[in-house]
Amino acid sequence: MPEMWTRGEGHDARLVERLRGGCDLVGRDGELSALRAALSAHRLVTVTGAVGTGKSSLARTVLAPTSYGPCRATVPVRWHDGIPVGRRALTGRIARALSASGPPQDATGTDITAVVRSFPPGDVLLLLDDVDPVHTECVGLVQTLLMALPALRVLVTARRPLGLGDEKVVHLGPLRGDAAPARGAARERAAERTPALSPAAELLLSRARERGWSEEAPDPAAVAHVCRLLEGVPLALELAAARLGECTLAELAAHIEDDQCRLADPAPVLRRHRSLRTAVGAVHALCEPAARTVWRRVSVFAGPFTEAAAVFVCADSGLAPRDVPPALALLTATGVLQVLGDPGAVRRPRYRMARSARDFGTERLTAAGELTVTRDRHGVHFRGVAAVAETLWNTGLQRQALQAVHEEHDDLTALVRRGTGLAGAAVTDVDLRGPESTCAEATDPDPAGLDLAAPAPARPDLAGTDPAAADPSGASPPGPDLIGPPSARPDLIGPAPDPTGTDPARADPTGHAETALETVLHLWFWWTVHDHAAEGSAHLCALLPRLPADSALVARGRWLAAWLCAGEDPRGAQHLLDLAWPVAVLDGDEALVGRIAHVHGILAWERRDVESAAAYYREAADTVPIGAPGGPPPMVSLAALAVVQAHHIPAAAVRTARRALAQETGRNDAWATALAHYAHALADHRAGRVGRARHRALRALADLESRVDAPRARTALRRLLTSLDPVAVPLRTPVPQYRPPARPHAGLLPRPAVRRTVPTALDQVE
Numbered sequence: 145m146p147e148m149w150t151r152g153e154g155h156d157a158r159l160v161e162r163l164r165g166g167c168d169l170v171g172r173d174g175e176l177s178a179l180r181a182a183l184s185a186h187r188l189v190t191v192t193g194a195v196g197t198g199k200s201s202l203a204r205t206v207l208a209p210t211s212y213g214p215c216r217a218t219v220p221v222r223w224h225d226g227i228p229v230g231r232r233a234l235t236g237r238i239a240r241a242l243s244a245s246g247p248p249q250d251a252t253g254t255d256i257t258a259v260v261r262s263f264p265p266g267d268v269l270l271l272l273d274d275v276d277p278v279h280t281e282c283v284g285l286v287q288t289l290l291m292a293l294p295a296l297r298v299l300v301t302a303r304r305p306l307g308l309g310d311e312k313v314v315h316l317g318p319l320r321g322d323a324a325p326a327r328g329a330a331r332e333r334a335a336e337r338t339p340a341l342s343p344a345a346e347l348l349l350s351r352a353r354e355r356g357w358s359e360e361a362p363d364p365a366a367v368a369h370v371c372r373l374l375e376g377v378p379l380a381l382e383l384a385a386a387r388l389g390e391c392t393l394a395e396l397a398a399h400i401e402d403d404q405c406r407l408a409d410p411a412p413v414l415r416r417h418r419s420l421r422t423a424v425g426a427v428h429a430l431c432e433p434a435a436r437t438v439w440r441r442v443s444v445f446a447g448p449f450t451e452a453a454a455v456f457v458c459a460d461s462g463l464a465p466r467d468v469p470p471a472l473a474l475l476t477a478t479g480v481l482q483v484l485g486d487p488g489a490v491r492r493p494r495y496r497m498a499r500s501a502r503d504f505g506t507e508r509l510t511a512a513g514e515l516t517v518t519r520d521r522h523g524v525h526f527r528g529v530a531a532v533a534e535t536l537w538n539t540g541l542q543r544q545a546l547q548a549v550h551e552e553h554d555d556l557t558a559l560v561r562r563g564t565g566l567a568g569a570a571v572t573d574v575d576l577r578g579p580e581s582t583c584a585e586a587t588d589p590d591p592a593g594l595d596l597a598a599p600a601p602a603r604p605d606l607a608g609t610d611p612a613a614a615d616p617s618g619a620s621p622p623g624p625d626l627i628g629p630p631s632a633r634p635d636l637i638g639p640a641p642d643p644t645g646t647d648p649a650r651a652d653p654t655g656h657a658e659t660a661l662e663t664v665l666h667l668w669f670w671w672t673v674h675d676h677a678a679e680g681s682a683h684l685c686a687l688l689p690r691l692p693a694d695s696a697l698v699a700r701g702r703w704l705a706a707w708l709c710a711g712e713d714p715r716g717a718q719h720l721l722d723l724a725w726p727v728a729v730l731d732g733d734e735a736l737v738g739r740i741a742h743v744h745g746i747l748a749w750e751r752r753d754v755e756s757a758a759a760y761y762r763e764a765a766d767t768v769p770i771g772a773p774g775g776p777p778p779m780v781s782l783a784a785l786a787v788v789q790a791h792h793i794p795a796a797a798v799r800t801a802r803r804a805l806a807q808e809t810g811r812n813d814a815w816a817t818a819l820a821h822y823a824h825a826l827a828d829h830r831a832g833r834v835g836r837a838r839h840r841a842l843r844a845l846a847d848l849e850s851r852v853d854a855p856r857a858r859t860a861l862r863r864l865l866t867s868l869d870p871v872a873v874p875l876r877t878p879v880p881q882y883r884p885p886a887r888p889h890a891g892l893l894p895r896p897a898v899r900r901t902v903p904t905a906l907d908q909v910e
Contacts, residue, residue, distance in 0.1 A: 169198065169205055170350060170378075171319045171343025179206050179314050183269070183299065186312040187290055190300040193316030194479025194498060195423050196379025199301040200273050202316060207271060207299070219263075220271040234278040234285055235259055238270070256285070260292045268293070272300045276430055276478075282306060303427065304477040318376030319344040321368065344371035344381060351385035359388075366393035373400050375499055380420055383407040404500045405507065424504040427478055437463050438471035439480060440512060443505025444522045447554025448484055448494040457521045494551075519562065523659040526552060526559045530666035537669050538773060540812030542852040549670050556663060563660025564686035657690040661701050668704055668775055673815050673854050681708040699727035700736055700774065707743045714747050721747075738767030739775045745784065754788060761785035770808050779807040779816040786823035790830050797827035814851035818844050822861060829868060838868045 169176070179202060182189045191199045207218050221234075221241045235256055242262040270289070275282045283306045286298050290310075300306060305313045321344050341349065345367045349357075370393060374380040380400075386409045387396055400407060408419035417423055428436060441458040442449065451469055459465040472495060475481045480501045484494045497505070509515050529552050536545035549556065664671075664683050671680030684705040691698050702724040706717040721740050728736040745760030764781035771777070782804035789797035801824035804810075810817050821844030828837035845861040848854060 169201055170347040172198070172202060172205075172316075175202060175314065175316060176206060179203075182312045182314055183297065186310060187296070188286065188298050188300070188306070188308060188310055189312045189314060190302060190305050191314050191316055192302060192305055192479075194303065194318075194377070195427050196377045196417075196420070196500075197316045197318065197479075198378045199316055201378075203271060203273060203299055203301050207269070218269045218271060220273060232256075232281065234272070234275065234281045238272075238285075256288060260289065263293055263296065265295075267295050267297070269297045269299060272298065274301055276302050276304075276427075279304070279306075283308065303479050319347060319371075319378060319381070321345075321371045321376050342368070342371065344374070344376040347378060348381045348385050351382045352388040355386060355389060357385070357388045362393060366397065369393075370397050370400070373397060373499070374404065377498070377500065379417060379423060380404060380407060380500060383409050383417075383420055403503050405503045420500050421504060421507075424500050427480060427501075428504065428508070431474070431478070432471075434463060434467050435471040435474045436508070438468055439475060439501070440505045440508040441514065441518050442472075442481075442495075442497060443502045443509055444515075444518050445497065445502075445555055446558035447552070448496045449555070450492060450494055452492075453525055454495070456525050457518060519656070522555070523559050523562070523656060526555050527659050527663050527666070530556065530663040534666045534669070534773060538771070538809075538812070540814075542669075542814055545669065546674060546853055549667060549674075556667070559656075559663055560660045560683050560687070563657040563690070564683065565690070657687055658697065661687045661691060661697055665697075665700055665704060665774060669815075671704075671708060672776075673852075673857070675855050677708045681705060684708070693723075694727060696727060696731045696733065699724040699731070699733075703728075703736060703740055703743065704775075707739075707746070710743060710746050710750070714750050717743065718747055735768050735772035735774060738764045738778070738781070741767060742776070742781050742784070745781070749788070754792065758785055758788050761788065777807065777809045777813060777816055779804050779809055779813065780819060782807070783816065783819040783823045786820070787826060790823065790827040794827045794831035798824060798831070801827055814848055815854050815857060818848040818854070818857050818861065821847075822857075822864065825864060829864070834868055838865060841865050841868065 179189065179191065183206070191203055193199050204220075207220065219238070219241050221237050239259050239262065242259065272282060272286070279302060282300065282302075286300070286306060287308055289296055290298065290308075305311055320342055322342050341364075345364075348367065348371060349362065370384060371381065374384060384396060384400060384407055387399070387407065391399070405419070405421035405424065408421075409417065428439065431439065438454070438458050442454050444457060445453070451472060454472060455465045455468045458468050458471075472481060476483055476495065479498075481495045481497055484496055485491060506515075509518060529548065533545045533548045536542070536548065660683070664680065664687065667680075671677050684701055688698055688701050688705065691701075702720040706720040706724070709720075710717040721743055725737070725740050728740060741760045742764035745757045745764065748754075748756035748760055761781045761784045765778045765785065768775075768778040768781065782800055786797045786800040786804060789800055801820055804820035804823065805817070807816075807820075810820070821840055825837040825840040825844065828834075828840065841861050841864050845858065845865070848857055848861065
């Protein structure tokens with residue numbers, strides 16, 4: 145097969161020699177097969193993809209002399225770095241390649257008819273490589289050539305398709321970060337050997353060893369972490385491989401986590417690949433002014449975002465709201481943004497920006513002096529998202545509320561971290577989702593607790609040596625979390641700052657801390673019901689010292705912090721409540737006064753003061769107005785009171801539980817309703833009505849699972865059903881008289897043991 149290579153172009157020659165020298169592509173077998181099949185079936189094929197995905201390398205590999213042979217000749221034309229774009233510039237480059245001579249004196253005067261006559265007879269494949277700078281001319285030129293030369297085939301590499309009728313598009317995405325699953329016998333052989341590398345890891349290590357890196361057995365987890373940070377982009381992986389001779393994998397990960405755009409190669413094959421910043425900047429230079437503005441402003445998003453969010457953050461007096469959606473479409477076409485979700489689905493699409501493009505956009509945003517105002521808009525928007533999520537929760541759409549928080553958790557976390565002064569840290573350090581396993585069944589060896597007030601606190605094992613603390617029914621004691629203190633797990637938080645007063649050195653002049661605290665308070669249900677007390681407590685400990693100590697907002701934050709840390713630090717929780725109560729009273733906030741009483745009930749239950757706990761819960765139920773936002777409804781306090789009464793006065797507990805179920809919010813709040821049904825079933829169980837208790841618990845569990853995801857509530861109901869099982873509790877077995885346990889809360893509030901590794905909140909205060 146004859147070849148026609150462009151002469152006198154050093155960068156192109158180096159790329160060709162690299163491919164001829166056996167530098168194979170990694171992880172692209174499927175794309176190579178798809179491209180060969182497309183070239184055999186279509187006259188126009190375009191390889192598209194974001195910057196750095198290896199479009200040129202894939203095309204050159206397919207056209208290597210030993211790879212592709214249907215055409216008699218190939219005419220490769222690459223648009224080189226630094227070539228000025230003029231009228232008919234691409235036409236002149238094609239004429240130069242066909243003539244195999246020096247560049248014409250006047251490329252702008254090249255006639256397309258002369259170019260058509262210059263093509264050799266027979267089947268010819270024309271490769272137009274990296275034509276983004278001349279994309280508009282390329283569309284018309286390719287259409288003319290295909291009409292004039294019936295035997296011509298055209299292969300184009302660009303970041304977006306040409307949009308012609310018979311065009312076959314082969315999209316090139318990032319490399320997979322996980323190894324392909326083995327099948328059959330291959331899986332058994334793989335189990336005996338070292339775990340297979342992912343395509344991204346294989347490319348990183350192979351390019352590093354080509355440059356003299358000699359580490360024999362790198363840590364697979366460290367390699368996977370680097371590949372995950374680089375999102376599998378081949379160019380970024382090759383630039384990172386060039387740094388492995390200078391630093392360790394851990395140091396490299398820290399470097400690229402801070403700013404990927406700083407990755408560079410002193411001897412790149414292509415000029416614009418000398419650094420990741422230069423490669424991304426080449427895309428930025430080709431964008432229209434409106435698209436550049438949208439690019440730098442949407443870089444403030446830490447995760448996927450909607451078109452409406454982008455319009456809110458980007459639009460101002462210089463950029464009309466109607467100009468934002470077309471700019472998003474253009475950035476998506478060029479690979480800067482990725483569309484998540486199925487096209488044409490009922491839900492509107494969400495956009496995600498690549499990490500390198502986001503780092504570049506942040507640099508441009510800072511240089512333009514728009515960083516502060518854009519972050520302010522971002523904070524206002526996601527504070528509104530949190531407020532909408534709380535409204536959904538309070539109006540009965542609790543599954544949708546949790547889904548809204550889950551979808552926006554990256555940006556909500558970024559907002560909170562910005563308020564705590566940690567905006568530059570990685571978002572993955574602490575996020576709203578909590579530990580990897582938030583399901584109580586997976587993490588708690590003895591789970592029992594309705595996550596109504598918060599996650600369950602630690603307790604000793606009551607099933608063994610302490611008969612006085614054992615459940616009188618003979619089963620594992622089914623206890624609700626609703627009256628129990630939450631477990632903030634300070635060992636996951638680290639040393640906590642003083643949450644009781646303003647630290648002048650940490651004051652927040654930007655207002656981000658106030659916005660962040662409002663967001664945290666709106667998400668009270670996420671920290672409690674969805675088992676993320678540790679993260680909520682960490683955020684509050686960091687935010688409260690940055691705001692005035694006598695503000696109503698800080699008083700609400702102290703109440704929530706006391707609720708979340710009551711299990712681990714009751715003295716600190718008591719002190720926080722003492723500081724919050726005067727502000728609540730002077731402000732006339734009945735809801736906050738009642739919710740402070742609820743946490744006092746938790747602390748009284750911890751002190752084994754059953755009468756005070758019942759009195760506090762009764763006060764909370766009578767004080768909190770029905771429908772008051774910002775915390776649990778009075779139905780929760782009534783259910784907690786019923787649980788306290790169930791262990792001493794089952795008849796009164798039944799009446800209290802019925803009063804809770806009669807609350808106006810019961811139809812909307814599946815979580816509080818599950819708590820009330822749990823209390824009613826527990827009272828029936830204590831009164832000896834086992835069948836009625838089992839039926840009520842089954843109905844409560846079915847209703848809960850169909851309406852909201854509350855892991856601990858689900859677990860507590862299942863434990864109660866287990867304790868009501870006739871196999872576990874024989875019907876003829878006499879039920880011993882109930883005796884209060886040595887610690888009244890111990891049999892009711894089991895949770896995993898937690899080691900105390902940091903000073904308590906009160907220790908920080910004192």
